[in-house]
Amino acid sequence: MANKMTKSQILTALAEKTELSKKDVTNVLDTLADLAYAEVKKNGEFALPGFGKLVKVKRKARMGRNPMTGEEIKIPAKTVVKFRLSKAAKDSVA
16 A cells, blocks of 8 residues: 655645645645634534535543443543545545
């Protein structure tokens, strides 16, 4: 299996394909990430067409087990962010 792309490799590839500078590509990606985080926090989801969407989900409290001792512990409720892949992305990869 091939190694995954690093952030630097992604920035370089995007800069070459779009003919933008690496600095401009970095600014775009950082701004996109900030926008996505703010939208998920505010509205509960952020869609990125062609890829999927980030969705805020509430997890219920549940009982778990400490793997070292086997002791049962109570895991509190919390809010997490999940990524749901779009159908187009699933179809193109599968």
